[in-house]
Amino acid sequence: MKLTTKIESFVMHCGEMGSRWGFNRTVGQMYGLLIIHENALTAVEISEALNISRGNVSMGIKELQSWRLVQVQHKPKDRKEYYSPAGSIWEMATRVFEERRKREVDPTLSLLRDNLLDEPSNQKEVYAQEKMHEIHDLLETGTHWARELQSMSPEKLKTLMKLGSGVSKVINFTDKLINKS
Amino acid sequence: MKLTTKIESFVMHCGEMGSRWGFNRTVGQMYGLLIIHENALTAVEISEALNISRGNVSMGIKELQSWRLVQVQHKPKDRKEYYSPAGSIWEMATRVFEERRKREVDPTLSLLRDNLLDEPSNQKEVYAQEKMHEIHDLLETGTHWARELQSMSPEKLKTLMKLGSGVSKVINFTDKLINKS
DNA sequence: CTGATGTTTCAGTAATTTCTGAAAGTTTAA
DNA sequence: TTAAACTTTCAGAAATTACTGAAACATCAG
Incomplete structure (x- = not known):
C-alpha cells in the first residue's frame, strides 16, 4: 500500500x-x-x-x-x-451535511423550543426569549432550505447555476410572478 | 452577574x-x-x-x-x-457560515485545484483525479449556492418559504420558464 | 512622570481527546 | 469442537487542546 x-x-x-x-x-x-x-x-x-x-x-x-x-x-x-x-460524492456530501445538522443544529433547536415554552419571569428573560426566538426561527428556516437543496440532484443544481442568473434573481423573479397572481 | x-x-x-x-x-x-x-x-x-x-x-x-x-x-x-x-442574528449566522467556509472548504478547494493541474502519472492517479474533480465541482457549486442564499435577506427567505411551494418547486418552475423563452 | 486601571501574553498545568496493543469476542471450515 | 482468521473492545499512554495566573504591556488622569 x-x-x-x-x-x-x-x-x-x-x-x-x-x-x-x-x-x-x-x-x-x-x-x-x-x-x-x-x-x-x-x-x-x-x-x-x-x-x-x-x-x-x-x-x-x-x-x-x-x-x-x-x-x-x-x-x-x-x-x-x-x-x-457509501454512495456517490454527492450522496456523501449530503450525508455529512445531514449528520452535522443532527449534531450541530437539532440539539439547539430542541433546547430553544423547550425554553420558549416557559413564560419569561423577568425583564432580562423577556429579552433573552426574543433572541432565542430569532435564533430558533433562523435555524428552522436554514434546515428547511438545506433539505430542499439536498432533495435536488446535483445535475439540476449545476444546470441552474449555469443558466447565468443567480439563484436570488431566479427567486426574486418567481416571487414577483407568484405575488402577481 | x-x-x-x-x-x-x-x-x-x-x-x-x-x-x-x-x-x-x-x-x-x-x-x-x-x-x-x-x-x-x-x-x-x-x-x-x-x-x-x-x-x-x-x-x-x-x-x-x-x-x-x-x-x-x-x-x-x-x-x-x-x-x-456584532450585528443581527442573521448577520451572525452569515458570518459563522462564511468563516467556516473559509476554514473548512477553501483550503480543500485550493489543494484540489493544485492537484488537478498535474497530469496523472499512473492508472491509480487517473481514478484519484476523477474523484478529486468531482469533489472540487461539488464544493464550488455548494459555495456558490451558499453565497447566493446569504445575499438574500432573511425576511425574503421566510416569505418565500411561507408561500407554500418548496424551493425546489419554485426553481423547477423558473427553470421551465427560462428554457421556454 | 507616576500610579491607577485596564488589557494582553504566555509558560506551565490541567483537561480532554485520541491512539495503541493486548485480550476478549466472533465466525467459519474442517 | 477446535483452531485459524479475523474484528472489537478498552485500560492505560501519548498527544493535543484549553485554562490559569502572574508578569508585561498600554493608556490615561492628575
Whole structure:
C-alpha cells in the first residue's frame, strides 16, 4: 500500500481537515483514502497505509459508519471485510451535511423550543426569549432550505447555476410572478 | 452577574455546542452570554458570570473577533471595554457560515485545484483525479449556492418559504420558464 | 512622570481527546 | 469442537487542546 505523492497529499489533507469536518484526524485520513482508492480496502491495508494501529482502524470505521459514509463488502472465499465509501460524492456530501445538522443544529433547536415554552419571569428573560426566538426561527428556516437543496440532484443544481442568473434573481423573479397572481 | 436558570441553560448549551460550531467550550459560552444579554458586558463581568480566568476571556474575545462576531464599545468616563455581539442574528449566522467556509472548504478547494493541474502519472492517479474533480465541482457549486442564499435577506427567505411551494418547486418552475423563452 | 486601571501574553498545568496493543469476542471450515 | 482468521473492545499512554495566573504591556488622569 504505497501511496503516490499526490494521493498522499490528498489523504493527509483530509486528515488535517478531519476535525473541522466533524471527525478526527485519522478518521479523516481513512475516509480520504477510501474515497481516492478505486478498490475496497481491508482494515489491515488501511492500518498499513496510514501507519495506525489495527484497533484504531476498527474504531474509525465504526465512526464512519455512524455517519453512514462507508460500506462493508465481502469477497467470496475470503473472510476479510472490505471497506469502501457509501454512495456517490454527492450522496456523501449530503450525508455529512445531514449528520452535522443532527449534531450541530437539532440539539439547539430542541433546547430553544423547550425554553420558549416557559413564560419569561423577568425583564432580562423577556429579552433573552426574543433572541432565542430569532435564533430558533433562523435555524428552522436554514434546515428547511438545506433539505430542499439536498432533495435536488446535483445535475439540476449545476444546470441552474449555469443558466447565468443567480439563484436570488431566479427567486426574486418567481416571487414577483407568484405575488402577481 | 447572577444568571437565571433559563439563561444559564442557554449559555451552557452554547458551551457544549461550541466545539461543534467551530470554537471551544468557553468561547461558545461567552458568545451565548453576549447574545442573550441585552447590555454590553465587560471582560470582568464575563469572567465572573462564567467562572473563567480573566486571561481566558481575553483570548476568547480575540477568537470571537477573528470570527467577526463581537464588537467593542466604550462608555464615556470609563476606560473599560464593553463587548456585545456584532450585528443581527442573521448577520451572525452569515458570518459563522462564511468563516467556516473559509476554514473548512477553501483550503480543500485550493489543494484540489493544485492537484488537478498535474497530469496523472499512473492508472491509480487517473481514478484519484476523477474523484478529486468531482469533489472540487461539488464544493464550488455548494459555495456558490451558499453565497447566493446569504445575499438574500432573511425576511425574503421566510416569505418565500411561507408561500407554500418548496424551493425546489419554485426553481423547477423558473427553470421551465427560462428554457421556454 | 507616576500610579491607577485596564488589557494582553504566555509558560506551565490541567483537561480532554485520541491512539495503541493486548485480550476478549466472533465466525467459519474442517 | 477446535483452531485459524479475523474484528472489537478498552485500560492505560501519548498527544493535543484549553485554562490559569502572574508578569508585561498600554493608556490615561492628575
